[in-house]
Amino acid sequence: MDRHIKANRDLWDEWTLMHEDSKEYDVEGFIKGKQTLDPIEVSELGSVKGKSLLHLQCHFGLDTMSWARLGADVTGVDFSEKAIDFARRLSNRTGIKAEFIHANIYDLPNMLDKRFDIVFTSEGVLVWLPDIVEWAKIISRFLKRGGKFYIREGHPFSKIFDDEIKTCEFKIRYPYFTPKHPFHFRGAETYTESTRKIEPMDWYEWNHSVSEIINSLIKAGLRIDFFNEYTYISSKVFPFLIRREDGNWTLPRDMGEMPLQFTLLATKV
Numbered sequence: 250m251d252r253h254i255k256a257n258r259d260l261w262d263e264w265t266l267m268h269e270d271s272k273e274y275d276v277e278g279f280i281k282g283k284q285t286l287d288p289i290e291v292s293e294l295g296s297v298k299g300k301s302l303l304h305l306q307c308h309f310g311l312d313t314m315s316w317a318r319l320g321a322d323v324t325g326v327d328f329s330e331k332a333i334d335f336a337r338r339l340s341n342r343t344g345i346k347a348e349f350i351h352a353n354i355y356d357l358p359n360m361l362d363k364r365f366d367i368v369f370t371s372e373g374v375l376v377w378l379p380d381i382v383e384w385a386k387i388i389s390r391f392l393k394r395g396g397k398f399y400i401r402e403g404h405p406f407s408k409i410f411d412d413e414i415k416t417c418e419f420k421i422r423y424p425y426f427t428p429k430h431p432f433h434f435r436g437a438e439t440y441t442e443s444t445r446k447i448e449p450m451d452w453y454e455w456n457h458s459v460s461e462i463i464n465s466l467i468k469a470g471l472r473i474d475f476f477n478e479y480t481y482i483s484s485k486v487f488p489f490l491i492r493r494e495d496g497n498w499t500l501p502r503d504m505g506e507m508p509l510q511f512t513l514l515a516t517k518v
Protein backbone atom coordinates (compact mmCIF):
# COMPACT_ATOMS: atom_id res chain seq x y z
CA MET A 250 0.00 0.00 0.00
CA ASP A 251 1.21 3.52 -0.86
CA ARG A 252 2.85 5.14 2.20
CA HIS A 253 0.59 8.19 2.03
CA ILE A 254 -2.58 6.06 2.00
CA LYS A 255 -1.20 3.95 4.84
CA ALA A 256 -0.47 7.05 6.96
CA ASN A 257 -3.99 8.36 6.25
CA ARG A 258 -5.53 5.02 7.18
CA ASP A 259 -3.67 4.98 10.50
CA LEU A 260 -4.82 8.54 11.13
CA TRP A 261 -8.46 7.69 10.38
CA ASP A 262 -8.31 4.72 12.81
CA GLU A 263 -7.28 7.18 15.55
CA TRP A 264 -9.73 9.90 14.47
CA THR A 265 -12.55 7.33 14.46
CA LEU A 266 -11.93 6.60 18.14
CA MET A 267 -11.97 10.36 18.80
CA HIS A 268 -15.22 10.85 16.84
CA GLU A 269 -17.16 7.97 18.42
CA ASP A 270 -18.09 9.95 21.54
CA SER A 271 -17.98 13.45 20.01
CA LYS A 272 -20.94 15.76 20.28
CA GLU A 273 -20.58 16.59 16.56
CA TYR A 274 -21.32 12.97 15.51
CA ASP A 275 -23.90 12.54 18.32
CA VAL A 276 -24.02 8.75 18.12
CA GLU A 277 -26.55 8.51 20.97
CA GLY A 278 -28.88 10.85 19.05
CA PHE A 279 -28.46 8.67 15.95
CA ILE A 280 -29.30 5.53 17.95
CA LYS A 281 -32.48 7.26 19.15
CA GLY A 282 -33.48 7.87 15.52
CA LYS A 283 -31.79 11.14 14.51
CA GLN A 284 -31.33 11.58 10.76
CA THR A 285 -27.71 12.55 9.95
CA LEU A 286 -28.04 13.31 6.23
CA ASP A 287 -27.78 16.89 5.04
CA PRO A 288 -31.25 18.12 3.96
CA ILE A 289 -29.77 19.12 0.56
CA GLU A 290 -28.79 15.48 -0.07
CA VAL A 291 -32.22 14.15 0.81
CA SER A 292 -34.04 16.66 -1.38
CA GLU A 293 -31.64 16.52 -4.37
CA LEU A 294 -31.24 12.74 -4.51
CA GLY A 295 -34.97 12.10 -4.05
CA SER A 296 -36.57 8.87 -2.94
CA VAL A 297 -34.19 5.97 -2.27
CA LYS A 298 -36.93 3.56 -1.22
CA GLY A 299 -36.18 0.03 -2.44
CA LYS A 300 -32.95 1.12 -4.15
CA SER A 301 -29.50 -0.38 -3.64
CA LEU A 302 -27.00 2.25 -2.48
CA LEU A 303 -23.21 2.08 -2.24
CA HIS A 304 -21.70 4.66 0.13
CA LEU A 305 -18.00 5.34 -0.58
CA GLN A 306 -15.83 6.54 2.37
CA CYS A 307 -18.71 5.97 4.79
CA HIS A 308 -16.74 6.58 8.03
CA PHE A 309 -18.69 4.72 10.78
CA GLY A 310 -21.83 4.58 8.74
CA LEU A 311 -24.24 7.11 10.29
CA ASP A 312 -25.15 8.55 6.87
CA THR A 313 -25.18 5.05 5.33
CA MET A 314 -27.69 3.85 7.93
CA SER A 315 -29.67 7.09 7.63
CA TRP A 316 -30.24 6.17 3.95
CA ALA A 317 -31.33 2.72 5.17
CA ARG A 318 -33.84 4.40 7.48
CA LEU A 319 -35.23 6.08 4.32
CA GLY A 320 -35.71 2.68 2.69
CA ALA A 321 -32.46 2.01 0.79
CA ASP A 322 -30.61 -1.31 0.76
CA VAL A 323 -27.19 -0.02 1.81
CA THR A 324 -23.51 -0.99 1.58
CA GLY A 325 -20.83 1.25 3.13
CA VAL A 326 -17.11 1.13 2.38
CA ASP A 327 -14.24 2.64 4.34
CA PHE A 328 -10.52 1.87 4.69
CA SER A 329 -10.50 2.42 8.46
CA GLU A 330 -10.94 -0.92 10.20
CA LYS A 331 -11.95 0.88 13.40
CA ALA A 332 -14.67 2.80 11.55
CA ILE A 333 -16.06 -0.34 9.90
CA ASP A 334 -16.01 -2.24 13.22
CA PHE A 335 -17.95 0.56 14.89
CA ALA A 336 -20.41 0.80 11.96
CA ARG A 337 -21.13 -2.95 12.25
CA ARG A 338 -21.66 -2.64 16.02
CA LEU A 339 -24.07 0.27 15.48
CA SER A 340 -25.95 -1.69 12.82
CA ASN A 341 -26.37 -4.59 15.29
CA ARG A 342 -27.34 -2.29 18.15
CA THR A 343 -29.96 -0.36 16.14
CA GLY A 344 -31.18 -3.30 14.06
CA ILE A 345 -30.63 -1.27 10.89
CA LYS A 346 -29.79 -3.64 8.04
CA ALA A 347 -26.53 -2.56 6.39
CA GLU A 348 -23.47 -4.22 4.91
CA PHE A 349 -20.08 -2.68 5.73
CA ILE A 350 -16.90 -3.47 3.80
CA HIS A 351 -13.42 -2.69 5.06
CA ALA A 352 -11.52 -1.58 1.93
CA ASN A 353 -9.47 1.09 0.28
CA ILE A 354 -11.92 2.26 -2.41
CA TYR A 355 -9.22 1.74 -5.07
CA ASP A 356 -9.19 -2.00 -4.16
CA LEU A 357 -12.97 -2.38 -4.14
CA PRO A 358 -13.28 -3.81 -7.70
CA ASN A 359 -11.24 -6.84 -6.48
CA MET A 360 -13.53 -7.35 -3.49
CA LEU A 361 -17.09 -6.63 -4.58
CA ASP A 362 -18.92 -7.98 -7.61
CA LYS A 363 -22.23 -6.14 -7.64
CA ARG A 364 -23.87 -3.11 -9.30
CA PHE A 365 -25.95 -0.49 -7.52
CA ASP A 366 -28.82 1.91 -8.30
CA ILE A 367 -27.01 4.70 -6.44
CA VAL A 368 -23.40 5.50 -5.52
CA PHE A 369 -23.20 8.18 -2.82
CA THR A 370 -20.35 10.05 -1.15
CA SER A 371 -20.22 13.25 0.90
CA GLU A 372 -18.27 16.04 2.56
CA GLY A 373 -14.61 15.55 3.33
CA VAL A 374 -13.89 12.73 0.89
CA LEU A 375 -11.96 13.95 -2.18
CA VAL A 376 -8.90 15.39 -0.39
CA TRP A 377 -8.00 11.85 0.73
CA LEU A 378 -7.87 10.54 -2.84
CA PRO A 379 -4.69 10.80 -4.92
CA ASP A 380 -6.27 9.75 -8.24
CA ILE A 381 -9.58 11.30 -9.28
CA VAL A 382 -9.63 9.62 -12.72
CA GLU A 383 -9.45 6.18 -11.07
CA TRP A 384 -12.07 7.26 -8.49
CA ALA A 385 -14.52 8.09 -11.31
CA LYS A 386 -13.87 4.70 -12.98
CA ILE A 387 -14.69 2.96 -9.70
CA ILE A 388 -17.99 4.85 -9.41
CA SER A 389 -18.88 3.86 -12.97
CA ARG A 390 -17.84 0.23 -12.35
CA PHE A 391 -20.34 -0.09 -9.48
CA LEU A 392 -23.33 1.64 -11.10
CA LYS A 393 -26.06 -0.11 -13.02
CA ARG A 394 -26.86 1.42 -16.42
CA GLY A 395 -29.21 4.33 -15.63
CA GLY A 396 -27.94 4.36 -12.01
CA LYS A 397 -27.20 7.64 -10.24
CA PHE A 398 -24.02 9.03 -8.71
CA TYR A 399 -24.46 11.79 -6.11
CA ILE A 400 -21.82 13.80 -4.25
CA ARG A 401 -21.99 16.73 -1.82
CA GLU A 402 -18.50 18.04 -1.14
CA GLY A 403 -16.46 21.10 -0.12
CA HIS A 404 -15.99 23.36 -3.13
CA PRO A 405 -12.53 22.98 -4.78
CA PHE A 406 -12.20 26.79 -5.12
CA SER A 407 -12.58 27.27 -1.34
CA LYS A 408 -9.83 24.68 -0.76
CA ILE A 409 -7.01 26.85 -2.13
CA PHE A 410 -7.18 29.32 0.79
CA ASP A 411 -5.42 29.21 4.14
CA ASP A 412 -7.85 27.54 6.55
CA GLU A 413 -5.78 28.31 9.67
CA ILE A 414 -5.46 32.06 9.08
CA LYS A 415 -5.90 34.26 12.16
CA THR A 416 -7.15 37.33 10.26
CA CYS A 417 -10.46 37.82 8.40
CA GLU A 418 -9.10 37.46 4.86
CA PHE A 419 -8.50 34.96 2.10
CA LYS A 420 -4.89 34.08 1.43
CA ILE A 421 -3.99 31.50 -1.21
CA ARG A 422 -2.07 28.62 0.40
CA TYR A 423 -2.77 25.46 -1.59
CA PRO A 424 -2.77 24.60 -5.33
CA TYR A 425 -6.09 24.43 -7.17
CA PHE A 426 -5.26 21.53 -9.49
CA THR A 427 -4.31 18.00 -8.39
CA PRO A 428 -0.76 18.34 -7.07
CA LYS A 429 2.04 15.96 -8.11
CA HIS A 430 2.90 15.50 -4.44
CA PRO A 431 0.31 15.63 -1.63
CA PHE A 432 0.38 18.34 1.04
CA HIS A 433 1.80 17.05 4.27
CA PHE A 434 0.11 17.83 7.59
CA ARG A 435 1.01 16.82 11.13
CA GLY A 436 -1.10 17.25 14.23
CA ALA A 437 -2.70 15.71 17.29
CA GLU A 438 -6.22 17.03 16.78
CA THR A 439 -9.18 16.12 14.65
CA TYR A 440 -12.09 18.28 13.46
CA THR A 441 -14.39 17.35 16.36
CA GLU A 442 -14.03 17.94 20.07
CA SER A 443 -12.59 14.91 21.85
CA THR A 444 -11.56 13.81 25.31
CA ARG A 445 -9.12 11.31 23.78
CA LYS A 446 -5.54 12.60 23.40
CA ILE A 447 -3.17 11.28 20.74
CA GLU A 448 0.46 11.84 19.77
CA PRO A 449 0.95 14.02 16.65
CA MET A 450 0.40 12.03 13.45
CA ASP A 451 1.17 12.68 9.76
CA TRP A 452 -1.40 12.85 7.02
CA TYR A 453 -1.53 13.74 3.33
CA GLU A 454 -4.14 15.51 1.21
CA TRP A 455 -4.72 16.22 -2.48
CA ASN A 456 -6.86 18.98 -3.99
CA HIS A 457 -8.83 18.39 -7.20
CA SER A 458 -10.26 21.05 -9.49
CA VAL A 459 -13.87 21.26 -10.66
CA SER A 460 -12.86 20.42 -14.25
CA GLU A 461 -10.85 17.37 -13.12
CA ILE A 462 -13.81 16.05 -11.13
CA ILE A 463 -16.40 16.64 -13.87
CA ASN A 464 -14.24 15.49 -16.80
CA SER A 465 -13.19 12.31 -14.96
CA LEU A 466 -16.83 11.38 -14.42
CA ILE A 467 -17.74 12.12 -18.07
CA LYS A 468 -14.75 10.09 -19.28
CA ALA A 469 -15.84 7.19 -17.06
CA GLY A 470 -19.22 7.07 -18.84
CA LEU A 471 -21.43 9.29 -16.69
CA ARG A 472 -23.71 12.10 -17.87
CA ILE A 473 -23.86 15.11 -15.55
CA ASP A 474 -27.49 15.90 -14.58
CA PHE A 475 -26.64 18.94 -12.44
CA PHE A 476 -23.81 20.73 -10.68
CA ASN A 477 -24.91 23.12 -7.89
CA GLU A 478 -22.85 25.53 -5.78
CA TYR A 479 -23.71 26.78 -2.29
CA THR A 480 -22.42 29.70 -0.22
CA TYR A 481 -22.71 27.68 3.00
CA ILE A 482 -21.53 24.33 4.37
CA SER A 483 -22.12 22.24 7.49
CA SER A 484 -18.54 22.49 8.86
CA LYS A 485 -16.62 25.57 9.94
CA VAL A 486 -13.99 25.39 7.17
CA PHE A 487 -12.53 28.87 7.88
CA PRO A 488 -12.15 30.35 11.39
CA PHE A 489 -14.06 33.51 10.44
CA LEU A 490 -17.25 31.83 9.15
CA ILE A 491 -20.49 32.69 10.94
CA ARG A 492 -23.32 30.29 11.82
CA ARG A 493 -26.63 30.54 9.97
CA GLU A 494 -29.95 29.80 11.63
CA ASP A 495 -30.09 26.35 9.97
CA GLY A 496 -26.72 25.42 11.56
CA ASN A 497 -24.66 25.79 8.38
CA TRP A 498 -21.59 28.08 8.16
CA THR A 499 -21.17 31.01 5.77
CA LEU A 500 -19.09 34.17 5.22
CA PRO A 501 -19.84 37.32 7.23
CA ARG A 502 -21.94 39.62 5.02
CA ASP A 503 -19.14 42.21 4.57
CA MET A 504 -16.80 39.57 3.06
CA GLY A 505 -18.96 38.89 0.01
CA GLU A 506 -19.80 35.45 -1.40
CA MET A 507 -17.76 32.31 -1.90
CA PRO A 508 -18.82 28.85 -3.13
CA LEU A 509 -18.21 26.68 -0.04
CA GLN A 510 -19.76 23.43 -1.23
CA PHE A 511 -21.08 21.80 -4.38
CA THR A 512 -23.40 18.98 -5.23
CA LEU A 513 -23.41 16.92 -8.41
CA LEU A 514 -25.79 14.31 -9.77
CA ALA A 515 -24.78 12.11 -12.69
CA THR A 516 -26.28 9.15 -14.53
CA LYS A 517 -24.44 6.10 -15.83
CA VAL A 518 -25.21 5.92 -19.55
Ligand SMILES: C[S@@+](CC[C@H](N)C(=O)[O-])C[C@H]1O[C@@H](n2cnc3c(N)ncnc32)[C@H](O)[C@@H]1O
Pocket residue numbers: 254257261306307308309310311312326327328329332352353354355371372373374377378
Ligand atom coordinates in the same frame (compact mmCIF):
# COMPACT_ATOMS: atom_id res chain seq x y z
C1 LIG B 1 -14.47 13.06 6.40
S1 LIG B 1 -14.81 11.34 6.37
C2 LIG B 1 -16.29 11.26 5.47
C3 LIG B 1 -17.26 11.80 6.36
C4 LIG B 1 -18.64 11.39 6.12
N1 LIG B 1 -19.24 12.30 5.18
C5 LIG B 1 -19.28 11.50 7.49
O1 LIG B 1 -19.83 12.53 7.79
O2 LIG B 1 -19.12 10.57 8.26
C6 LIG B 1 -13.68 10.68 5.21
C7 LIG B 1 -13.65 9.14 5.27
O3 LIG B 1 -12.87 8.70 4.15
C8 LIG B 1 -12.22 7.51 4.55
N2 LIG B 1 -11.16 7.28 3.54
C9 LIG B 1 -10.13 8.10 3.24
N3 LIG B 1 -9.42 7.59 2.22
C10 LIG B 1 -10.01 6.41 1.88
C11 LIG B 1 -9.75 5.42 0.91
N4 LIG B 1 -8.71 5.51 0.07
N5 LIG B 1 -10.57 4.35 0.84
C12 LIG B 1 -11.62 4.21 1.68
N6 LIG B 1 -11.93 5.13 2.64
C13 LIG B 1 -11.13 6.22 2.73
C14 LIG B 1 -11.78 7.79 5.97
O4 LIG B 1 -11.51 6.62 6.70
C15 LIG B 1 -12.99 8.57 6.50
O5 LIG B 1 -13.88 7.70 7.17
